[in-house]
Amino acid sequence: MKYDLTKKPTRGAQRTLASFSTTMINLLSKEPFEKISVNKICNISNFPRATFYNYFDDKFDLVDYCWYVIAQEIEVDKVTELKSNKTLIIYFDRLYDVFKDNQPLLDNILLYNDFSGQLVNSFVNYFKNTVQEILEQSIDYSKTGLPVELMADHCSETVILVLKWIFLKRHDADKKLAHEYLEKLLNLDQFI
Amino acid sequence: MKYDLTKKPTRGAQRTLASFSTTMINLLSKEPFEKISVNKICNISNFPRATFYNYFDDKFDLVDYCWYVIAQEIEVDKVTELKSNKTLIIYFDRLYDVFKDNQPLLDNILLYNDFSGQLVNSFVNYFKNTVQEILEQSIDYSKTGLPVELMADHCSETVILVLKWIFLKRHDADKKLAHEYLEKLLNLDQFI
DNA sequence: TTCAGATTTAGACACTTGTATAAGCAATAG
């Protein structure tokens, strides 16, 4: 990403970022990711290509920014409840809500893109990394006798696995059932 | 993949496939995947671009074929030991050996490519799918009370997680320690 | 050895990509 998201954006930059990302999200509901070119995005958004490349490295970069926008729904109140061992469940629940809110978008995306293709992969990866960063700092894995990073990796993969199962592979499950899956897969009682 | 790998290839086709794949593997040890173009591959291999596109859809397709070639080391005696619950460990061991044999290649690849980039991802994914296909048919998950596919997915992700930890993130571990990780992460006693 | 069917190849096509330059415009500090 060429644009620095930490500094607060000017009004113009906000407009530009919003324009590109909504165009991308709209296109994702209409055609496969390979068919979406930077040219097309720029024509629809009415910006020249040069502007696109002022903000993003390529279309993968933009699509990652889209996931970032979606992920904002969770991360607003990031501070609360850290350092507790319940972090995992709390984060799982938040992601569950975000995925549920975006179910229509996900359905459309899967209409045009392979489950194991680049696009769905980038989506899944984005959220996996989100979870992993949180878990590495906030969970006490000392009871497991395994390396912290390995364990954090395993937990975040499992959280995402269950969400994939429910929202991408469409085996609908309410939060209660989802928790049951998560607890069985992770053996949660061993370290919570 | 445009070329049909099930039918037995002519001598010419064998030469072509081998030429393209060894060129790709060589290049992967020398530069990042983005810098490798179909043009470059064809120049080095001394084939015209048209021939490349007779066999592969694009360079991702070729790189997948490379993983297929590497994976052949395991799958020769695929038949033995199926339908046993020890399949998981047996396959883990085989993959452990394959990854170990290809450690120098992996090291080079990681010199030029991000751990979470497209290339490493395609490698990891290829082997994850390999494991998953095997596990879905051959393990009895009835004791876990979880959907079969979910469980098979979780097991294959965990197998690959441990291998990534050891061979890509370079936390060297012998087979004994690797088994210990796997058993703790998967709670193997619950269903083996 | 021959020959029909399949593969390979040269060349061209329309298109995308990422970068670079210089001109234009807008917002801010003095």
Place this chain on the structure above:
DNA sequence: CTATTGCTTATACAAGTGTCTAAATCTGAA
């Protein structure tokens, strides 16, 4: 109000992509 700074944009470039044609070449079965 204006000078300066920084972002936007028009345009051009060298390179890559994937597809298509028709001619050349190979191959395997008779």
